[in-house]
C-alpha cells in the first residue's frame with residue numbers, strides 16, 4: 001500500500017509529537033533529578049521557560065529562598081540544574097581543592113578578548129597558578145602598600161563632596177565613581193576618571209554598559225552560540241552601516257581603541273610607567289604574565305571590584321545617616337585612635353570593624369548564584385543522588401540574610417558584631433559560620449583584604465570630614481533608627497530601586 005505525502009507528513013509530525021511527550025515524561029518523572037522538587041512545572045523542561053523574566057528583572061535570587069523555605073534544601077531549576085540552600089552543602093561545594101568546577105557556560109561570559117582571567121578560569125590547575133601569582137598584590141601583608149593610592153582618590157572624592165555641601169547626594173552613584181577610580185588606578189596605574197565624570201553629573205558609559213550586560217547573563221549562558229551570533233551580527237551591522245549601540249561603543253572605546261589599550265602601552269614603556277604606587281599590570285608583567293592576560297585580569301577586575309565595594313560603602317553611609325548616635329561614637333573612636341591609615345590599626349577599632357562587617361553582610365552586594373558542575377560519578381546532597389554534570393548553585397547572600405543566624409536580617413545592626421559576651425557561644429558560631437560574603441574555598445574573593453581596607457579607609461576619611469544625615473522630607477523624618485535594607489534588584493550585583501540620598505555637613509575636624 002502506498003502512503004500519500006500528506007499521510008507521511010502527519011505520521012512524522014505525530015512521531016515527533018510523541019517523541020517530545022516521551023522526553024517531557026522522562027525528564028520530569030524518570031530523570032535522576034526527578035525526585036528533587038521543581039521550582040515550576042516547566043523547570044525540568046527548561047530553566048529559561050520559567051525563570052527568564054525573573055532573571056531579567058533581577059528577582060531570581062529573591063524568589064528562590066522562598067521556594068527553599070517550602071521545598072527544603074534542594075530545588076530543581078532546570079533540566080540539569082539544581083539550586084541549593086544549605087550551609088553544609090555550601091561548605092562542601094566551595095571547599096579548598098573542591099572537585100566542583102566553575103560552570104564554564106556562565107563564567108565563559110566574563111572572558112575578555114579570549115584571555116580568561118582568575119574569575120573566569122575554570123581549570124583548577126590554571127586557576128591555582130594564577131591565584132598564587134596574584135597573591136603578591138592581594139595578600140593581607142601587601143595592603144599597606146596601597147594606602148597612598150587609595151588615600152589620593154578618597155581625598156579627590158572628599159574634595160568633590162565639599163563642592164556639594166548640604167545638597168542631597170545619591171550615594172550609590174557617588175561611591176561607584178570613587179571605587180571605579182580606585183580599582184582602575186590599582187589595575188592600570190591610572191584612574192579611569194569616574195570621580196571627574198560624576199562631578200560633571202555623568203555616569204561613565206562604560207559602567208552603564210556593564211550593567212546592561214549583567215541583565216542578560218542568564219540568557220547568554222543558556223544560549224552561548226546565540227549570544228556569539230548576536231555579537232557577530234552587531235559587528236557586521238557596524239562594518240556595513242557604521243552604527244552601533246551606545247553600550248557597544250562604550251565597551252569598544254574602553255577595550256580596544258582608547259583607554260585600557262593606551263594604559264597597557266604606557267605601562268610597557270618604562271619611561272612613562274608610573275612608579276608612585278604598585279599597580280596590577282606592571283607587577284604581573286614583572287612576574288612574566290603575558291601582557292594580554294595581565295590586561296584581561298585588570299579589565300575583568302574592574303566590574304566586580306567596583307560594584308561590590310561601592311554598593312557596600314554607599315549602604316553603610318546611608319545607614320549611618322539613619323543613626324547619628326552610632327556615627328558619633330564611631331567618630332570618637334577614630335579620633336581617639338588618631339585617624340590611623342594602616343590596615344591593622346583600622347581593623348582593631350571595634351566600632352569601625354562592626355560597621356563595615358555589618359555593611360558587607362547587610363548589603364550583600366555580590367548577589368549572583370555561583371554555579372558549579374557536579375564531578376563525574378555524581379554526589380549525594382541532602383540525601384539525594386545528583387548525577388555528574390548537573391549544575392548546582394547557591395547565592396552567598398542567602399546565608400548573609402538568614403534569619404536564624406542574623407535575627408531581623410534586613411536591619412543594619414552593627415551591634416551584632418560587638419559585645420559577644422551578651423550572646424551564647426552557639427549564636428556567635430552561627431553568626432560567624434553564616435558570614436560568607438566573599439564565598440569560601442579556593443575561588444573565594446581574592447579582593448577580600450583590598451575591599452576591607454578600602455572600606456575602612458573611605459569610611460574613616462569621609463567621617464573625618466563630614467557628618468552624614470538623611471535629607472528631612474515629610475515622608476522620611478530624621479529620627480535615629482536602624483536602617484532597613486532598601487528594595488532592590490539582584491543581578492550579578494545587587495542594585496537598590498530607590499535613591500539612597502544623604503546630606504554631608506562639614507565636621508570641622510580636618511587636619
Ligand code: HEM
Pocket residue numbers: 118119120131183301304305306308309312360365366370396437438439442443444445446447448450451
Ligand atoms: C565587598 C566587596 C566584595 C565582595 C562582597 C566580593 C565577593 C566575591 C565573591 C562572592 C566571589 C566568588 C565568586 C565566584 O565564586 O564566582 C568573588 C571573587 C572574586 N573577587 Fe570579589 N568581592 C568583593 C570585592 C572585590 C574587590 C575589591 C576585588 C578586586 C580589586 C575583587 C576581585 C575578585 C576576583 C578577581 C574574584 C575571583 C576569585 C577567584 O576565582 O579565585 N573582589 N568576590
